[in-house]
Amino acid sequence: DIQMTQSPSSLSASVGDRVTITCQASQDISNYLNWYQQKPGKAPKLLIYDASNLETGVPSRFSGSGSGTDFTFTISSLQPEDIATYYCQQYDNLPLSFGPGTKVDIK
Amino acid sequence: QLQLQESGSGLVKPSQTLSLTCAVSGGSISSGGYSWSWIRQPPGKGLEWIGYIYHSGSTYYNPSLKSRVTISVDRSKNQFSLKLSSVTAADTAVYYCARGPGGYGQGWFDPWGQGTLVTVSS
Numbered sequence: 457d458i459q460m461t462q463s464p465s466s467l468s469a470s471v472g473d474r475v476t477i478t479c480q481a482s483q484d485i486s487n488y489l490n491w492y493q494q495k496p497g498k499a500p501k502l503l504i505y506d507a508s509n510l511e512t513g514v515p516s517r518f519s520g521s522g523s524g525t526d527f528t529f530t531i532s533s534l535q536p537e538d539i540a541t542y543y544c545q546q547y548d549n550l551p552l553s554f555g556p557g558t559k560v561d562i563k
Numbered sequence: 564q565l566q567l568q569e570s571g572s573g574l575v576k577p578s579q580t581l582s583l584t585c586a587v588s589g590g591s592i593s594s595g596g597y598s599w600s601w602i603r604q605p606p607g608k609g610l611e612w613i614g615y616i617y618h619s620g621s622t623y624y625n626p627s628l629k630s631r632v633t634i635s636v637d638r639s640k641n642q643f644s645l646k647l648s649s650v651t652a653a654d655t656a657v658y659y660c661a662r663g664p665g666g667y668g669q670g671w672f673d674p675w676g677q678g679t680l681v682t683v684s685s
Contacts, residue, residue: 490670490671499659499661499675499678500610500659500672500675501675502673505671543609543610545671547664547670551625551626552664552670554610555609556609557609557610
């Protein structure tokens with residue numbers, strides 16, 4: 457099974473800050489990596505697919521990059537509505553698996 | 564717009580079977596290329612993929628749960644279901660249904676249902 461790790465597990469930043477989350481896979485997963493946003497009490501929402509493709513309707517301040525085992529998710533200018541937990545998910549191999557999540561809040 | 568809605572028992576006794584259904588609206592569950600998944604999230608914890616079913620009926624279950632999981636599809640009702648047997652307190656979680664992964668390299672889950680909390684307790 458492919459293990460996914462994320463860092464940091466939580467972060468606190470100011471409105472307007474650039475926020476970066478990393479996700480690492482236990483083996484090469486090419487670009488088969490997606491990012492989700494989960495707000496409290498809500499279902500996860502797809503933001504980025506195939507490592508760097510922005511889902512339709514998602515603000516352009518969100519972006520993703522990386523391939524192989526190391527990936528990065530960035531919010532270019534943190535907004536109050538971005539308070540959430542962010543998860544990466546690989547689909548290179550079954551079983552599909554998620555990272556443990558990164559909780560983002562406002563300082 | 565495709566929408567998914569979970570339903571089922573919110574309280575299950577230990578050793579019994581958890582049963583949930585996901586109703587799909589705004590599109591056909593039989594449309595080609597997509598599978599339909601169950602994902603769960605224990606309170607305050609991360610996401611665990613349980614497994615998927617294709618419209619053809621073929622399934623894949625996470626090995627961590629494989630011995631206890633059955634996912635089925637009812638095309639006439641445009642819904643799919645989850646059964647998890649021999650439940651314990653560790654199975655207490657919010658259970659989500661979602662479309663995906665797709666069969667053409669579309670390995671993501673979108674959209675998701677709103678989720679339903681299942682508590683295992685006597």
